[in-house]
Amino acid sequence: xxxxxxxxxxxxxxxxxxxxxxxxxxxxxxxxxxxxxxxxxxxxxxxxxxxxxxxxxxxxxxxxxxxxxxxxxxxxxxxxxxxxxxxxxxxxxxxxxxxxxxxxxxxxxxxxxxxxxxxxxxxxxxxxxxxxxxxxxxxxxxxxxxxxxxxxxxxxxxxxxxxxxxxxxxxxxxxxxxxxxxxxxxxxxxxxxxxxxxxxxxxxxxxxxxxxxxxxxxxxxxxxxxxxxxxxxxxxxxxxxxxxxxxxxxxxxxxxxxxxxxxxxxxxxxxxxxxxxxxxxxxxxxxxxxxxxxxxxxxxxxxxx
Numbered sequence: 001x002x003x004x005x006x007x008x009x010x011x012x013x014x015x016x017x018x019x020x021x022x023x024x025x026x027x028x029x030x031x032x033x034x035x036x037x038x039x040x041x042x043x044x045x046x047x048x049x050x051x052x053x054x055x056x057x058x059x060x061x062x063x064x065x066x067x068x069x070x071x072x073x074x075x076x077x078x079x080x081x082x083x084x085x086x087x088x089x090x091x092x093x094x095x096x097x098x099x100x101x102x103x104x105x106x107x108x109x110x111x112x113x114x115x116x117x118x119x120x121x122x123x124x125x126x127x128x129x130x131x132x133x134x135x136x137x138x139x140x141x142x143x144x145x146x147x148x149x150x151x152x153x154x155x156x157x158x159x160x161x162x163x164x165x166x167x168x169x170x171x172x173x174x175x176x177x178x179x180x181x182x183x184x185x186x187x188x189x190x191x192x193x194x195x196x197x198x199x200x201x202x203x204x205x206x207x208x209x210x211x212x213x214x215x216x217x218x219x220x221x222x223x224x225x226x227x228x229x230x231x232x233x234x235x236x237x238x239x240x241x242x243x244x245x246x247x248x249x250x251x252x253x254x255x256x257x258x259x260x261x262x263x264x265x266x267x268x269x270x271x272x273x274x275x276x277x278x279x280x281x282x283x284x285x286x287x288x289x290x291x292x293x294x295x296x297x298x299x300x301x302x303x304x305x
Contacts, residue, residue, distance in 0.1 A: 002040075002228055004052040004061040013044045016064060022296060038100040038267045038295060055203050056100050059266070084233070086225055089196035090114045092186060093236030094179050096201070097244040099171060102271045102297040103263040103290055104252045106156045106171075108178040109243035110186045111236045112195060113149040118235045120147055126239050127231070134249045141246035144239055150193075151240070152185040153247050154178050162288045172204050176212035183221055197223040201230040201237055255290050263290060267297055275301030 013032050020035035027034055032044045040054030052061045094110040124143045156178055164174055179200055198221055206226045213220055231238040256263045261277055264270050275297055279287055
């Protein structure tokens, strides 16, 4: 789980509270409000501190960063017990995209490169995809796949996503299964090639991840390391984040073309309006083809019709 902290004015906090009115939850003692979006849990305090915690906290915090706000310094450090040497060895890295977006699929990529090949990835400008614009992500992704490295990319489409969700699968379980199968396919591609370990960008506690696998009679791959913000440490995870994001953006472009309207990324009010427009054009029964129906955006879109 990632975390970002902003320091801002009480007026700005009241503005944020209004912005997140549809996501408000029970307010903790000493706080002005708490809201939960698909990206993060936002808790604002009377001291002016605003805490963003979740899988992609920067998706929410970025829009509030301006001249009247300051970012509290927070340098990510590996947790005690993490074998940091793995990041410079021949290893597999995996990451996902699309989990906080109402429209579009979830994509997961796994990448293997040797420590020698990792230098080539760095030369291409590989870094965390959240720091790059989509056009540049696509360009770098095309360069990555031309290198003599091994990778796999999996996509969970919206219809299958909604079916699994109705069966009781949480999004966390879906992500765990996608990571597992992407890594499994990549290991089979490597055949007898030796890899020193696996690094997964942590989105839940390792024990929870293992339980997700056990519920489907699967076991965690040996030599697996979980770490939050793994793309900051592993160039292979960073490469995986770019490949996953590029596949997600391509899928979104294809869905928009099929729909005849632009399907925005994220889960904002703009997305609500687009969903309402989609329902008017194609009918509510078709919405599950392009959207994650259990998101709050579905109810809000219906109110706009």
